[in-house]
Amino acid sequence: MPLEPALLPIADVPFEWTYVRSIIEVSLYVSLVAVALSTLFSLPVALLVGFKEFPGKGVLTSLINTGMGFPSVVVGLLVLFAVSNQGPLGELNLVFTREAMIMSQFVLATPVITGVSLAAVDAVEENVRDAAFAMGGTRFDVALVTIKEARYGIATAVLAGFGRAISEVGSVLIVGGNIVGPEGHSKTRTLTTAIQLEARQGRFETALLLGAVLVALVLLVNAIVLRYGNGNDGGRYR
Amino acid sequence: MTIQRRGFLAAIGGGATAALAGCTALSSDGGEEAGPEIEGETLTLTTTTSTYDTGLLDELNAPFQDRYGVTVDAVAQGTGAALETARNGDSDVVMVHARSLEDEFMENGYGVNRRDLMFNDFVLVGSPDDPAGIEGSDEATTAVSAIAESESAFVSRGDNSGTHTKELAIWDAAGLGPEDFGEWYTEAGQGMGEVLVQADQQGAYTLADRGTYLSMRDELGLEILVQGPIEGGPELLMNPYGIVAVNPAVHDHVNYDLAMAYIGYVTGPEGQEIIENYTSNGEQLFFPEALSENPNFRQYVPEEWEWSDSDDE
Numbered sequence: 001m002p003l004e005p006a007l008l009p010i011a012d013v014p015f016e017w018t019y020v021r022s023i024i025e026v027s028l029y030v031s032l033v034a035v036a037l038s039t040l041f042s043l044p045v046a047l048l049v050g051f052k053e054f055p056g057k058g059v060l061t062s063l064i065n066t067g068m069g070f071p072s073v074v075v076g077l078l079v080l081f082a083v084s085n086q087g088p089l090g091e092l093n094l095v096f097t098r099e100a101m102i103m104s105q106f107v108l109a110t111p112v113i114t115g116v117s118l119a120a121v122d123a124v125e126e127n128v129r130d131a132a133f134a135m136g137g138t139r140f141d142v143a144l145v146t147i148k149e150a151r152y153g154i155a156t157a158v159l160a161g162f163g164r165a166i167s168e169v170g171s172v173l174i175v176g177g178n179i180v181g182p183e184g185h186s187k188t189r190t191l192t193t194a195i196q197l198e199a200r201q202g203r204f205e206t207a208l209l210l211g212a213v214l215v216a217l218v219l220l221v222n223a224i225v226l227r228y229g230n231g232n233d234g235g236r237y238r
Numbered sequence: 239m240t241i242q243r244r245g246f247l248a249a250i251g252g253g254a255t256a257a258l259a260g261c262t263a264l265s266s267d268g269g270e271e272a273g274p275e276i277e278g279e280t281l282t283l284t285t286t287t288s289t290y291d292t293g294l295l296d297e298l299n300a301p302f303q304d305r306y307g308v309t310v311d312a313v314a315q316g317t318g319a320a321l322e323t324a325r326n327g328d329s330d331v332v333m334v335h336a337r338s339l340e341d342e343f344m345e346n347g348y349g350v351n352r353r354d355l356m357f358n359d360f361v362l363v364g365s366p367d368d369p370a371g372i373e374g375s376d377e378a379t380t381a382v383s384a385i386a387e388s389e390s391a392f393v394s395r396g397d398n399s400g401t402h403t404k405e406l407a408i409w410d411a412a413g414l415g416p417e418d419f420g421e422w423y424t425e426a427g428q429g430m431g432e433v434l435v436q437a438d439q440q441g442a443y444t445l446a447d448r449g450t451y452l453s454m455r456d457e458l459g460l461e462i463l464v465q466g467p468i469e470g471g472p473e474l475l476m477n478p479y480g481i482v483a484v485n486p487a488v489h490d491h492v493n494y495d496l497a498m499a500y501i502g503y504v505t506g507p508e509g510q511e512i513i514e515n516y517t518s519n520g521e522q523l524f525f526p527e528a529l530s531e532n533p534n535f536r537q538y539v540p541e542e543w544e545w546s547d548s549d550d551e
Contacts, residue, residue: 201453
């Protein structure tokens, strides 16, 4: 694909480094914050549900698992209704902002992180928890022991949630608006919405290039998390 | 155990603080220097994919942003969606190209101070082998009738955009409607660029605005088969763009002042000159029409609007 700035005034823009860097930053910022908040919410829920036996636990678990497949466009629409100036959160002026994108990705990532963590917590043997209790641990200590035992499962949960968040395009497009500010600085354009824009304009090469960047990014985050998980094997809570 | 627990809590607290700090740092973006009151404000413009994908908006908005020290957030949607976003009070100004929808928007009280902005035209494009033989048709209606008769593939935007509205108006003028569409007629439900790509891949016909077609021509094997009025084609294929501010009496939080400054800028000499000089692949994409020595009152009111009608409402 020849790039002659004089002849192709738009085609050369996506290759500008500030542009690419800023959409990578927005992608990472939105997805990492969403996943961090989601983890803070999901982990206690997973521990609570995992520890307790109560009627309707099965139903709740299947509800959470169903949430993993919730269509992102629908989530985007619901968040848009909430943050729109006509909606309940209209006063906050969140429409077409990164905060709104974080909200929708939070909604998307939470069932994934909760569901997979729950499975991991459930898989921790009962006697491990009993032993922790027997050693005089409080409920909180037991929770920490369980987290430690289930850490690979939880890391997988967080990574799955991150994968769901950073790769989805439907909701961030609706609530974010795919906006780029002056001088090619992304405001709410992520890698996925940028790919969609390139594809819309028939520039499949640049779309694929951005796709490769996205895959590389996900790979990098996976590598960091798994490496951190292994490095932690010395036992912080041991 | 206790020490470790504290460490764990600190980690959680630290994470939350970092996340919150990130949010606040973000919302205070821009406007760090003390300047005129307007500086650092944001204007949300909802517009069509055609003005955005051709690259015109980037060109048009940069001088405005520099002059006022503000940011223009341009959100590219279809005309229908752009107006709907404005109806919900989520944008300050709308730049679209479907007069009937703009009129409805104004009649419902959501829009004020509409101006004619610029125009280009629509063209019927298709693969060079032209199975329906529409090349060189004098009328758009005879061309679409030929497409329907030969049941040649046609890709419609199908997204309530300005182009989609125009397409339906052309079918209508040819005496055809949705009941006449068979399997050869597909609705893509996507933007102009995506539809051009689809039509290209399927060897289908489609209606495109000249601007988007020209800016993408190099990526496509499609050719113009029926010209619009700019190249001497039928008047029916005219594609006028209008700009409307969102009514601050309906949505009191909209940035009306800035919206009017923006309308003033794009319909003024500087904005109109940028539109005039904007080219892609050496061809002019849009033709300014806001500056005129002679009054053009029709641009401010719905097209069919009459004094007598207004008494009944």
